[in-house]
Amino acid sequence: MRSSPILEVRDLSKRFGGVHALEKVSLDLYGGEVLALAGDNGAGKSTLIKTISGVHKPDEGIISYDGKPVTFENPQQARDHGIETIYQDLALADNLDVGANVFLGREVMKRILGLPAVDRKRMRAEAADTLKVLDIRINRLDLPLRSLSGGQRQAVAIGRAIHWKAKVLIMDEPTAALGVPEQRKVKALVRSLKQSGVGVIFISHNLVDIFEVCDRIIVLRRGIIAGERSISNTNPDEIVRLMVGG
Amino acid sequence: MDTLPVTEVDTDRISWLTWLAAARAWLFLGILFVAFEVWAQLVYRTTFLFNPFNVQSIAVFAVAPLLLALGQTLVIISGGIDLSVGFTMGFAAVVFAHCVNGTLDALGVFGSLLVGIIVALVASIVPGLINGLLIARLKVPPFIGTLGMYGVARGIAFLLAGGTTVPVRNSILAGLGNGSLFGFPIIVLVTIIIVAVMHFVLLQSRYGQHVYAIGGSRQASLRAGINVERNTIVLYVLSAVCAAIGGILYTARFSAGAAQAGEPLLLDSIAAVVIGGASLFGGSGTIIGTVIGALIIAVIQYGLVFVNVEPFWQFVAVGVVIVISVLVDQSQKRLGGGKVDEE
Ligand SMILES: Nc1ncnc2c1ncn2[C@@H]1O[C@H](COP(=O)(O)OP(=O)(O)OP(=O)(O)O)[C@@H](O)[C@H]1O
Ligand SMILES: [Mg+2]
Numbered sequence: 001m002r003s004s005p006i007l008e009v010r011d012l013s014k015r016f017g018g019v020h021a022l023e024k025v026s027l028d029l030y031g032g033e034v035l036a037l038a039g040d041n042g043a044g045k046s047t048l049i050k051t052i053s054g055v056h057k058p059d060e061g062i063i064s065y066d067g068k069p070v071t072f073e074n075p076q077q078a079r080d081h082g083i084e085t086i087y088q089d090l091a092l093a094d095n096l097d098v099g100a101n102v103f104l105g106r107e108v109m110k111r112i113l114g115l116p117a118v119d120r121k122r123m124r125a126e127a128a129d130t131l132k133v134l135d136i137r138i139n140r141l142d143l144p145l146r147s148l149s150g151g152q153r154q155a156v157a158i159g160r161a162i163h164w165k166a167k168v169l170i171m172d173e174p175t176a177a178l179g180v181p182e183q184r185k186v187k188a189l190v191r192s193l194k195q196s197g198v199g200v201i202f203i204s205h206n207l208v209d210i211f212e213v214c215d216r217i218i219v220l221r222r223g224i225i226a227g228e229r230s231i232s233n234t235n236p237d238e239i240v241r242l243m244v245g246g
Numbered sequence: 247m248d249t250l251p252v253t254e255v256d257t258d259r260i261s262w263l264t265w266l267a268a269a270r271a272w273l274f275l276g277i278l279f280v281a282f283e284v285w286a287q288l289v290y291r292t293t294f295l296f297n298p299f300n301v302q303s304i305a306v307f308a309v310a311p312l313l314l315a316l317g318q319t320l321v322i323i324s325g326g327i328d329l330s331v332g333f334t335m336g337f338a339a340v341v342f343a344h345c346v347n348g349t350l351d352a353l354g355v356f357g358s359l360l361v362g363i364i365v366a367l368v369a370s371i372v373p374g375l376i377n378g379l380l381i382a383r384l385k386v387p388p389f390i391g392t393l394g395m396y397g398v399a400r401g402i403a404f405l406l407a408g409g410t411t412v413p414v415r416n417s418i419l420a421g422l423g424n425g426s427l428f429g430f431p432i433i434v435l436v437t438i439i440i441v442a443v444m445h446f447v448l449l450q451s452r453y454g455q456h457v458y459a460i461g462g463s464r465q466a467s468l469r470a471g472i473n474v475e476r477n478t479i480v481l482y483v484l485s486a487v488c489a490a491i492g493g494i495l496y497t498a499r500f501s502a503g504a505a506q507a508g509e510p511l512l513l514d515s516i517a518a519v520v521i522g523g524a525s526l527f528g529g530s531g532t533i534i535g536t537v538i539g540a541l542i543i544a545v546i547q548y549g550l551v552f553v554n555v556e557p558f559w560q561f562v563a564v565g566v567v568i569v570i571s572v573l574v575d576q577s578q579k580r581l582g583g584g585k586v587d588e589e
Contacts, residue, residue, distance in 0.1 A: 055469065076471025091469040093462035095529035096455075104459055105470035107452050117450035 004067060006031045006199045007052070007083075007168055012061030014044075014051050021047040023223045024061070029168065034190055034200040036210040036231075039220035040243055045203050046088050048220065049170045052201075053085040054078035065168075076105065084166035086174050088203075090157040094146035098138060099123030101145060102130065102160045130159045135185050150177040158186065162193070169193060170201045175209065187213050207236045221245055270574045271522055271538035274567060278542060282549040294552060305434045306499075308544035310335070312437060312537060313492035314508060314515035315522075316444045317485030319536045322519050323448070324481055325461045325528025326381060326388035330395035331489040331515060334373050335508030337403040338490035342366035343412035343503025346419065355418050367490050373399050374486025378479030392482075396512075403505035411504040414497060423498030433495045440491060445533040457481065461528030514543050517564055521571045542567060 005028040014022040021044045029035050037045045050056045052063060054072030062069050065081055072078040075085070092101050100107075103123045110119040124141045131138065136155040138148060145153055154177040161169060171190075175183040190200055190213045204210050210217060211231060219226045219242040227242040279295050286294040294300055314331045321328045346362035353361060373395050380391035425432050448454035456477050459467045467474050489508065497503045522539030524531025546563045 074471060075469045079471055085469075087469060089465075091463070091466040093459045093466045093529075095462035096458060100455065100459070101466075104466065105456075105472045107455055109452065112446075112450060115446070115450070116452070117446075118452060118455050 003030075005029055006066060008062075008064040009048075009052065010062045010064070012048070012051060012063070013059045014047055014056055015059055020223050022051065022058075025220070025223070025225055027218055027225075027228075029199045029201060031167065031199045032194055032197045033216065034194050034202055034214045036214035036217040037201060037203045037220060038205075038207070038210060038217055038239060038243060039226075042222075043220040043243075044223040045220055046172055047223075049085060049172055049201060049203065050087075052078070053083060053170060079105075079164070079166075082164075082167035083170065084161040084164055084168070085170040086157050086161045086172060088172040088176075090153060092145050092153060092157060095144050097124065097144060098131070098141045098156050098159075099125075099127040101156055102127040102163050104160070106164075127156075127159060127163070130163045131155060133162070134159060134182075134189060136182065151179060151182060154178055155182070158189075162189065166198065168199045168201070170203075172203045173205070174202075175204070175206070183209070207239060210239075211236065219243055270571060271535055271542065274521070274571065275538055275542050275545065278545045278549065282545070282553065285553050289553065294549065300548070300552065302431060302434075304541065304544045304548050306431050307548050308540045309433050309437045310492045310496055310508070311511045311514040311518060311543060312540035313440065313488050313495070314511050315518040315536045315540050316440065316533065317481075317488035318515045319519050319522070319524060319531050319533055320444070320448060320454075320457055321388070321481050321485050322516075322524050322526060323461045323528060323531045324457050324478065325464070326478070326481065327392065327516070327526070328377065328482060328485045329389065329392040329512060330373060330377060330399050331485060332508035332510075332512035333396055333399035333403055333505070334370055334486045334489040335493040335496070335511065336505040337373065337399045337406070338366045338370045338493035339497045339503035339507045340403050340407045340412055340493075340505055341369045341503075342494050342497050343414045344406065346414050346416050347412070350416060355416055358416060359419065359422075363494055366494055367487055370486045370490030370493075371483055374483035375479065377486070378482035381482065382475040382478035400505070407503065407505045411502045413502045416501075419498050420501045423495065423501065433499060436491075436495060440488070441533060441537055444488075448533055453477065453480070458529065461530070514540075514564075517568050518543055520568055523571075523575070525575070 007029040009025065009027045011024045011026055012022055013024055025048060027035070037048065039045050047056065051058050054075040054077055064070065065083070070081065093104060096104070099120060100123060108119045108122050108126070109116045110122070111117065128141055134155055136152070138152050145156060148156070154174070158174055175186050178186065187209065190202065193200055202210065202214055214231050216228065216230055217234065217239060218228045219239060221243060226245065229238070282294045286292050314335060318328055318331060342362045342365070345365045346358045349358040349361045377392050377395050380386040381388050422432055427435055448457065456467065456472045459470070459472060460474055460477060464474060493503070493507060496507045518539035519531060519536050520526065520539070521542055522531065522535025522537070524535065543564055546567070547560045550560050550563065551557060
């Protein structure tokens with residue numbers, strides 16, 4: 001099954017002023033695998049995935065996608081290549097409805113008197129279809145997101161990422177706000193994406209979740225890679241030791 | 247059941263409260279008309295509302311503040327503010343007047359008007375573009391950036407005007423500025439067309455959708471791949487061009503360009519946007535709301551003159567309406583089941 005990785009990161013470094021958020025981090029991600037990123041708060045997990053998704057520009061290092069080196073000037077370019085990201089802070093526009101958020105930056109257009117106009121009805125309907133896959137119900141699709149619950153908002157962020165049939169899906173703590181049944185749905189979703197060949201980067205503080213859905217795990221500690229293990233050859237105790245640096 | 251909890255809310259109460267909030271600008275307008283009508287009937291035994299002359303005067307009165315408020319609406323929805331519109335309007339008025347005068351002999355009445363309009367519109371792009379670049383690229387807060395442009399445009403407008411008003415020598419301009427077509431004042435018709443265009447842009451175009459998104463969350467917009475920088479620059483250019491159209495219509499109406507033409511209109515324009523339901527924090531607002539807001543201000547100003555009240559009361563009245571309209575918005579949020587601010 002292993003051909004060549006869909007995503008290769010080599011010696012990536014990112015500094016914020018004096019803070020070394022990432023120091024020479026390398027990783028490979030293959031299609032059809034789920035790679036976990038673990039680490040303490042502030043270890044650099046979010047910085048790593050934001051650097052991959054085009055939010056941050058790396059200070060050093062190379063990112064290759066499908067075998068070719070790429071530099072994403074902005075998240076749009078990463079998305080155009082088929083890399084979708086669920087951000088830890090969700091990155092939703094709370095004044096807009098579910099449809100507008102799922103299609104943010106990629107609005108579906110129709111014609112009114114020959115002029116291009118956003119097709120809100122269709123965006124709502126398609127967004128509802130996507131959320132159905134997650135089995136998440138939102139009673140009013142035309143309400144602004146600010147009136148939804150934390151879990152419903154997280155569901156919208158997940159829905160937005162999976163709607164676009166990405167080849168690489170990055171999930172930064174996707175289940176943090178979800179109830180137990182919804183967490184199960186998300187894990188089932190990750191498994192089915194994996195079946196269909198998507199490469200998934202899964203960030204979580206929940207080692208049970210990680211051991212349930214991931215194939216491999218990379219542990220970050222203060223911006224460097226503290227270790228990389230195949231899930232079948234490790235256990236939670238070892239991962240915790242790597243995280244805290246024992 | 248594997249579904250997210252659905253919040254149970256009293257939908258009946260929501261619907262009439264949101265309706266009230268959405269309709270509050272209309273209600274205000276209605277109440278004002280009724281109040282002035284009653285006043286006029288009781289005190290002067292005459293009608294206020296059913297006199298076409300009054301209605302027409304109010305519409306003409308509303309033209310300039312409304313044009314400033316149209317661009318301002320988009321700017322405020324995006325989370326910004328444009329303090330420079332008043333003097334951009336004055337600057338465009340003076341440029342227009344000079345151009346029409348300067349080209350009259352060479353190009354005739356029509357040619358000089360056309361050139362004047364084009365030059366004034368193009369000239370207004372400059373302050374808009376500078377505002378946009380300062381705010382979008384150099385990250386200057388909109389309040390500060392446009393306050394700077396307020397000063398610059400003011401100074402340049404007065405310099406160009408030589409410290410006085412610039413009378414226009416063009417025989418057809420006054421006809422355009424004060425004439426009617428199918429019974430409607432021409433400047434009102436022009437304004438209606440621009441309102442329609444702006445309404446469509448904001449509500450239907452992808453650009454308008456992105457303006458709302460940027461006002462809702464700049465960061466979410468960036469992550470979604472929206473070109474926030476370019477959108478923001480276009481916003482301030484649009485605002486300046488709307489102001490310039492206001493300046494051109496002003497000059498047509500009074501046959502003279504004046505640097506101070508828009509000076510008292512800046513706050514009216516912001517008030518119209520806020521009364522129309524926009525939040526100064528960005529993310530909400532509509533063109534229709536702004537139109538109603540501008541009409542409310544015009545009715546107050548014209549109506550108080552009509553019933554012979556000291557004109558200074560208009561400032562009090564407009565101020566009270568602004569505060570009431572924001573209070574209604576707040577209580578709608580608190581009672582209506584939408585997201586309530588934490589205390
Ligand atoms: N935009 C930023 N500007 C400055 N410093 C930043 C920025 N983003 C992250 N950092 C710093 O980089 C380091 C890594 O942060 P990061 O958010 O990547 O951690 P994390 O592993 O995702 O943590 P958590 O588990 O809490 O989400 C921290 O020290 C943080 O303060
Ligand atoms: Mg993080």
